[in-house]
Amino acid sequence: MLSNNDGCVIARSNEAKALGIKMGVPAYQIEEQVRKHDIAVFSSNYTLYGDMSGRVMHILQSFVPEMEIYSIDEAFLHFSGMDLFDLKSYAAKITHTVCRSTGIPVSMGVASTKTLAKIANKFAKKYKAYQSVCIIDDEDKRRKALKLTEIGDVWGIGRQHSKMLKYNGIETAYDFACKSRAWVRKKMTVTGERTWLELNGEPCVESELIPPKKKQICTSRSFGIPQTDLEGLKEAVAAYASICAEKLRAQQSCATSLLVFIHTNSFREDLPQYFSNSLIRLPVPTNSTMEIVHYALKALHNIFKKGYRYKKAGVIITEIVPDTAIQTNLFDKVDRKKHARIMKVVDELNSGFTRNMLSLAVQGTDKQWKLKREKLSPCYTTKLSDIIIIK
DNA sequence: TCTGGGGTCCTAGGACCC
DNA sequence: TCTGGGGTCCTAGGACCC
Numbered sequence: 323m324l325s326n327n328d329g330c331v332i333a334r335s336n337e338a339k340a341l342g343i344k345m346g347v348p349a350y351q352i353e354e355q356v357r358k359h360d361i362a363v364f365s366s367n368y369t370l371y372g373d374m375s376g377r378v379m380h381i382l383q384s385f386v387p388e389m390e391i392y393s394i395d396e397a398f399l400h401f402s403g404m405d406l407f408d409l410k411s412y413a414a415k416i417t418h419t420v421c422r423s424t425g426i427p428v429s430m431g432v433a434s435t436k437t438l439a440k441i442a443n444k445f446a447k448k449y450k451a452y453q454s455v456c457i458i459d460d461e462d463k464r465r466k467a468l469k470l471t472e473i474g475d476v477w478g479i480g481r482q483h484s485k486m487l488k489y490n491g492i493e494t495a496y497d498f499a500c501k502s503r504a505w506v507r508k509k510m511t512v513t514g515e516r517t518w519l520e521l522n523g524e525p526c527v528e529s530e531l532i533p534p535k536k537k538q539i540c541t542s543r544s545f546g547i548p549q550t551d552l553e554g555l556k557e558a559v560a561a562y563a564s565i566c567a568e569k570l571r572a573q574q575s576c577a578t579s580l581l582v583f584i585h586t587n588s589f590r591e592d593l594p595q596y597f598s599n600s601l602i603r604l605p606v607p608t609n610s611t612m613e614i615v616h617y618a619l620k621a622l623h624n625i626f627k628k629g630y631r632y633k634k635a636g637v638i639i640t641e642i643v644p645d646t647a648i649q650t651n652l653f654d655k656v657d658r659k660k661h662a663r664i665m666k667v668v669d670e671l672n673s674g675f676t677r678n679m680l681s682l683a684v685q686g687t688d689k690q691w692k693l694k695r696e697k698l699s700p701c702y703t704t705k706l707s708d709i710i711i712i713k
Numbered sequence: 714t715c716t717g718g719g720g721t722c723c724t725a726g727g728a729c730c731c
Numbered sequence: 732t733c734t735g736g737g738g739t740c741c742t743a744g745g746a747c748c749c
Contacts, residue, residue, distance in 0.1 A: 326717045326718065327716090328715085329715075330716060348715065349715070350714085350715040351715085366717085393749045396749080477748080478748080482745080511724075536719095537720090539719090540718080541718090541719085542719085543717085544716090587716090588716095694715095
């Protein structure tokens with residue numbers, strides 16, 4: 323599967339992995355292999371994945387008192403207070419139910435900490451014999467699992483730390499867990515220390531049962547076709563700003579300032595380069611699409627220069643406040659109640675099957691700048707672009 | 714021709730204050 | 732005979748995640 327814009331490989335089947343196709347390689351570099359082995363290639367389709375994810379999560383939720391959705395395809399299920407359950411058969415029941423109802427195969431790792439559960443899950447996925455469920459519930463199994471886990475595969479240990487640890491003679495999760503706490507703290511600060519504690523069976527990665535509100539909201543994309551004139555950029559920036567406003571409203575927040583950036587393709591060293599951004603403070607915190615788009619375009623005007631082939635643009639909102647605590651401005655001329663009413667209607671119309679039904683005219687209709695998605699899978703469960711439901 | 718997007722947390726260092 | 736010290740706030744950058 324490819325990233326946005328059909329740029330890089332971001333997910334691979336076991337068969338593709340076996341052919342040596344690496345994560346993150348540019349798609350154009352593997353064209354030869356794709357032809358030769360008849361590999362199926364797909365553009366990303368996040369609306370579809372979001373919908374399927376929702377169905378899976380809904381089923382999982384019905385099995386446990388507490389659950390944390392960690393990402394689009396992962397969740398932490400809390401079995402606390404379920405000591406009398408036979409976890410092995412219960413977990414098997416969960417994975418079967420999900421697969422039967424959605425067609426999506428899932429695996430489960432069970433352990434006393436999240437980091438260990440992630441390791442257990444890797445085993446569950448990797449070895450058929452586990453039948454999708456792996457449990458680490460005693461010291462012996464823990465040690466064995468850690469010894470079989472490469473240090474770079476541990477949740478929380480990325481490329482840089484992995485390199486540093488290997489340099490220090492640490493090859494496996496077990497080697498790492500055997501180091502002293504002070505050494506880990508010194509080399510990898512508190513985050514590394516937390517991973518160390520978790521591997522040693524002490525839970526310390528906080529649980530977030532209610533997802534916290536975002537402190538930062540960003541919408542940015544590369545363009546399918548590079549944009550040279552202001553008009554195309556205006557449409558894109560307006561569209562991204564509008565998505566940011568939607569995200570703000572979804573979490574009952576307002577923006578106090580926004581940043582717009584644009585840049586050329588840095589890979590094209592043969593072309594003139596330009597990177598720029600503009601930060602604008604809003605007179606009054608807002609989540610109205612009309613206002614946010616207005617200021618985003620103003621920011622764009624501040625930085626736009628003719629004569630470049632722009633590859634990417636984005637809108638970032640960093641100072642986010644709750645929509646209940648708005649510091650109003652004496653000279654404020656915006657009818658905020660009216661904006662709020664309009665936005666409510668827009669959000670309702672744009673939900674579910676009629677996503678993107680309503681947008682501001684400035685976002686344009688032909689969307690030349692939009693993503694390249696030449697290998698899109700069918701959107702069976704989500705949007706069929708021109709359907710309008712009339713009640 | 715062709716290289717993703719959206720987040721978080723932590724730390725160091727600079728600016729500023731008294 | 733040699734440039735205070737300690738606090739806070741902000742930002743940039745690094746590291747990590749999916």
